[in-house]
Amino acid sequence: MADQSALFTDRYELTMLEAALHSGIASRRATFEIFGRGLGARGYGVIAGPARIAKLLDRFTFTETELDYLERNSICSKETLSYLASLRFSGSIFAYPDGEIYFPFSPVLRVEASFAEGLILETLLLSVLNFDSAIATAASRMVLAAQGRTLIEMGTRRTNEHAALVAARAAYIAGFAATSNLAAGLEYAIPTAGTMGHAIVLAHDSEAAAFCAQKAVMGEDTTALVDTYDTMNGIRTAIEIFGPSLGAIRIDSGDPASTAAQARQLLDSLGATKTQIIVSGDLDEDAIKHLNVAPIDGFGVGTKLVTGSGVPTAGFVYKLVAIERNGERVGVAKQSEAKTSDGGAKTAYRRTRGKRAIEEFSLDPAAVIASTSSDELRELQIPIVSDGEAVIVDDLERWRRLHRESLSEFGPTHEILNTPSPLLMCRYIGPGTLGG
Amino acid sequence: MADQSALFTDRYELTMLEAALHSGIASRRATFEIFGRGLGARGYGVIAGPARIAKLLDRFTFTETELDYLERNSICSKETLSYLASLRFSGSIFAYPDGEIYFPFSPVLRVEASFAEGLILETLLLSVLNFDSAIATAASRMVLAAQGRTLIEMGTRRTNEHAALVAARAAYIAGFAATSNLAAGLEYAIPTAGTMGHAIVLAHDSEAAAFCAQKAVMGEDTTALVDTYDTMNGIRTAIEIFGPSLGAIRIDSGDPASTAAQARQLLDSLGATKTQIIVSGDLDEDAIKHLNVAPIDGFGVGTKLVTGSGVPTAGFVYKLVAIERNGERVGVAKQSEAKTSDGGAKTAYRRTRGKRAIEEFSLDPAAVIASTSSDELRELQIPIVSDGEAVIVDDLERWRRLHRESLSEFGPTHEILNTPSPLLMCRYIGPGTLGG
Numbered sequence: 001m002a003d004q005s006a007l008f009t010d011r012y013e014l015t016m017l018e019a020a021l022h023s024g025i026a027s028r029r030a031t032f033e034i035f036g037r038g039l040g041a042r043g044y045g046v047i048a049g050p051a052r053i054a055k056l057l058d059r060f061t062f063t064e065t066e067l068d069y070l071e072r073n074s075i076c077s078k079e080t081l082s083y084l085a086s087l088r089f090s091g092s093i094f095a096y097p098d099g100e101i102y103f104p105f106s107p108v109l110r111v112e113a114s115f116a117e118g119l120i121l122e123t124l125l126l127s128v129l130n131f132d133s134a135i136a137t138a139a140s141r142m143v144l145a146a147q148g149r150t151l152i153e154m155g156t157r158r159t160n161e162h163a164a165l166v167a168a169r170a171a172y173i174a175g176f177a178a179t180s181n182l183a184a185g186l187e188y189a190i191p192t193a194g195t196m197g198h199a200i201v202l203a204h205d206s207e208a209a210a211f212c213a214q215k216a217v218m219g220e221d222t223t224a225l226v227d228t229y230d231t232m233n234g235i236r237t238a239i240e241i242f243g244p245s246l247g248a249i250r251i252d253s254g255d256p257a258s259t260a261a262q263a264r265q266l267l268d269s270l271g272a273t274k275t276q277i278i279v280s281g282d283l284d285e286d287a288i289k290h291l292n293v294a295p296i297d298g299f300g301v302g303t304k305l306v307t308g309s310g311v312p313t314a315g316f317v318y319k320l321v322a323i324e325r326n327g328e329r330v331g332v333a334k335q336s337e338a339k340t341s342d343g344g345a346k347t348a349y350r351r352t353r354g355k356r357a358i359e360e361f362s363l364d365p366a367a368v369i370a371s372t373s374s375d376e377l378r379e380l381q382i383p384i385v386s387d388g389e390a391v392i393v394d395d396l397e398r399w400r401r402l403h404r405e406s407l408s409e410f411g412p413t414h415e416i417l418n419t420p421s422p423l424l425m426c427r428y429i430g431p432g433t434l435g436g
Numbered sequence: 437m438a439d440q441s442a443l444f445t446d447r448y449e450l451t452m453l454e455a456a457l458h459s460g461i462a463s464r465r466a467t468f469e470i471f472g473r474g475l476g477a478r479g480y481g482v483i484a485g486p487a488r489i490a491k492l493l494d495r496f497t498f499t500e501t502e503l504d505y506l507e508r509n510s511i512c513s514k515e516t517l518s519y520l521a522s523l524r525f526s527g528s529i530f531a532y533p534d535g536e537i538y539f540p541f542s543p544v545l546r547v548e549a550s551f552a553e554g555l556i557l558e559t560l561l562l563s564v565l566n567f568d569s570a571i572a573t574a575a576s577r578m579v580l581a582a583q584g585r586t587l588i589e590m591g592t593r594r595t596n597e598h599a600a601l602v603a604a605r606a607a608y609i610a611g612f613a614a615t616s617n618l619a620a621g622l623e624y625a626i627p628t629a630g631t632m633g634h635a636i637v638l639a640h641d642s643e644a645a646a647f648c649a650q651k652a653v654m655g656e657d658t659t660a661l662v663d664t665y666d667t668m669n670g671i672r673t674a675i676e677i678f679g680p681s682l683g684a685i686r687i688d689s690g691d692p693a694s695t696a697a698q699a700r701q702l703l704d705s706l707g708a709t710k711t712q713i714i715v716s717g718d719l720d721e722d723a724i725k726h727l728n729v730a731p732i733d734g735f736g737v738g739t740k741l742v743t744g745s746g747v748p749t750a751g752f753v754y755k756l757v758a759i760e761r762n763g764e765r766v767g768v769a770k771q772s773e774a775k776t777s778d779g780g781a782k783t784a785y786r787r788t789r790g791k792r793a794i795e796e797f798s799l800d801p802a803a804v805i806a807s808t809s810s811d812e813l814r815e816l817q818i819p820i821v822s823d824g825e826a827v828i829v830d831d832l833e834r835w836r837r838l839h840r841e842s843l844s845e846f847g848p849t850h851e852i853l854n855t856p857s858p859l860l861m862c863r864y865i866g867p868g869t870l871g872g
Contacts, residue, residue: 013633016636019650022649126593132596156446158566158567158751159566160567160595160596160598181446209459228770312595315594323638
């Protein structure tokens with residue numbers, strides 16, 4: 001069940017499919033798009049998920065057990081079940097790659113397929129993009145706030161056990177250095193980190209005994225957790241036992257700014273001038289930003305990261321934007337969306353005009369290209385699935401680089417982090433109403 | 437990978453294990469407890485997850501692939517790897533069952549095991565309880581707000597694809613009637629619901645053509661989505677095609693209160709007096725409460741449910757509270773926790789004193805029982821794993837009933853829903869400082 005992806009869907013996808021098979025529109029060529037309407041008082045969003053989608057669609061089939069479940073519960077007719085039994089996605093998908101920046105109405109993913117095949121992907125594609133991108137966005141903001149200091153993802157315990165793996169992936173794409181999650185380390189080859197928690201200190205007869213055990217198995221290039229009893233005493237004990245070459249101390253309680261300052265002074269006075277200070281405990285991007293003046297070398301971030309730091313879902317929606325009628329492709333849009341879209345399959349570009357990046361999309365790519373002078377122009381959607389075959393591999397180092405480069409087009413860090421509204425509104429080159 | 441649970445853990449659990457094996461404390465008998473410190477401006481929390489934990493621990497082993505990963509990355513020594521290779525959890529777990537109400541400092545789960553075996557469960561147990569309970573708590577509040585009207589869980593697309601299954605489970609335990617998620621329907625035998633989305637209406641040449649296709653496959657006892665173009669026109673078209681026996685209409689846009697009132701009037705005037713009105717679109721418990729006067733028969737709830745309606749994680753922590761030293765069990769607590777706990781294994785009870793439910797826990801169960809007169813007394817922790825064997829089955833109907841009954845001990849619905857602070861503080865019978 002858990003690795004199976006075709007039944008990770010809403011029941012209405014299958015009842016719509018049934019109606020479409022009945023009325024004969026199931027095989028019409030169609031275009032679906034994913035976009036978001038806002039960013040929740042932030043300047044930008046970060047995409048994560050497309051490379052996972054490409055992989056999931058390779059396994060997108062209904063098993064015997066699943067078909068049997070649908071039959072026993074009268075969810076589908078025999079005809080629909082037989083369609084599902086042989087279903088393999090054979091269409092094409094274009095998407096902003098993992099790590100790319102997006103804005104309201106950016107057409108971040110486009111599916112070209114039969115109506116039926118496009119329809120049935122809706123729930124899975126949104127689940128992946130909405131969760132992964134929410135985490136990547138929060139992570140990217142924390143990386144900006146940390147100004148080059150190390151960030152370690154430690155949020156597994158505060159989210160669903162499966163979600164934790166992809167949260168670690170999203171955080172790494174956005175620039176985190178490592179994760180505490182070993183399953184994520186294995187699945188995605190992300191560096192892992194972690195040394196000691198309070199339990200091991202409490203379990204030993206004394207703090208010193210715990211540090212001795214730690215030194216015996218990890219040497220002195222390790223991180224000592226010093227706040228179980230009294231932080232400054234803990235530091236003295238740690239340096240006594242590990243010596244002044246101790247790699248780092250971690251502080252998980254108290255006021256981080258003042259405790260770190262005191263700790264730095266004490267470490268220096270004990271000759272442990274190179275011992276780093278790692279802070280953890282309910283940090284978000286604001287807390288990290290305010291700790292910029294404190295002598296902190298790295299942060300462990302958990303809860304706020306894996307819950308999207310106040311924006312736990314990206315809010316993407318999946319819309320049919322074009323369908324074949326009488327042999328012609330026509331744009332469609334729900335009434336309440338018609339003010340922001342004419343429907344139709346949009347191609348999106350980003351370019352730098354003077355010092356400022358802008359994003360444009362159009363039903364007619366030639367129109368965008370024609371409007372470009374010597375600006376550098378980047379097509380934002382890349383093929384991830386072509387005629388049913390995955391055409392990208394999940395290369396986390398590539399997505400990390402892409403994220404850094406894309407973000408660098410948007411000017412000074414503090415501006416990007418602090419703006420409460422989108423850094424840019426996408427410019428729709430066409431008869432719609434989106435502003436530039 | 438995805439179904440495997442032993443590697444769903446933080447690296448520091450294994451490095452702590454290594455230190456414990458080295459210093460010889462790994463086999464000491466120990467007690468770990470899970471509790472939360474707050475409820476995020478709410479009156480109560482709802483537990484979900486323990487029955488899942490019992491099932492997950494049945495599969496809690498490290499595979500060859502995982503051990504190989506740990507070795508290749510020098511995460512563990514040979515000795516630790518050999519310990520992990522033969523590791524099966526052989527301890528016992530007691531927990532507030534799925535559906536039970538909890539408060540700050542309620543000892544919601546207790547592990548009795550060797551230090552090593554207890555230690556290594558931390559991350560997985562917290563992941564399950566923190567996510568599942570966050571969703572169950574949000575769901576329970578929505579059920580209270582809906583005052584008997586039907587609630588359908590539709591949030592799959594707004595959370596991780598795996599997390600969505602257990603979100604559906606948690607919502608059902610808390611009183612939701614159904615889920616849209618088919619995989620959850622198969623995995624947990626939860627009733628599923630869902631009919632049509634906007635795509636199927638847009639895909640047909642007209643709204644009428646879409647309704648005809650729907651009627652052909654689903655009959656008239658179905659739900660027509662009427663707001664794709666113009667809601668009132670949509671209702672007229674729906675009644676023309678399905679007839680006045682149409683089961684329900686769904687409205688997913690506009691102001692729900694006024695639209696529902698208009699819709700009810702129109703439906704009645706068309707003779708469709710029994711056609712129900714279902715509303716969906718970014719609802720939370722407050723929105724649902726404010727719609728109490730509107731003629732709405734049911735709600736579809738998505739985003740706010742699966743993201744915990746503002747509290748996306750329950751914030752539970754896992755603490756070593758007792759360990760064997762020189763053959764005796766001694767209570768332990770981190771300094772910053774010592775003000776609220778003396779450590780030690782706590783047994784918890786709830787009882788009704790006069791009209792008011794109270795909760796007490798003690799290191800000495802006899803003390804609680806002795807302090808009881810004729811009050812009804814319920815032991816809150818039940819065994820879920822005994823000597824390594826799961827001793828409960830995941831019976832969702834039982835947890836639903838338990839939730840309803842437990843909640844009924846706390847007085848009028850509106851009071852429970854609206855209070856911004858815990859309905860009660862647990863009373864610690866012992867030398868600690870928790871108030872009654």
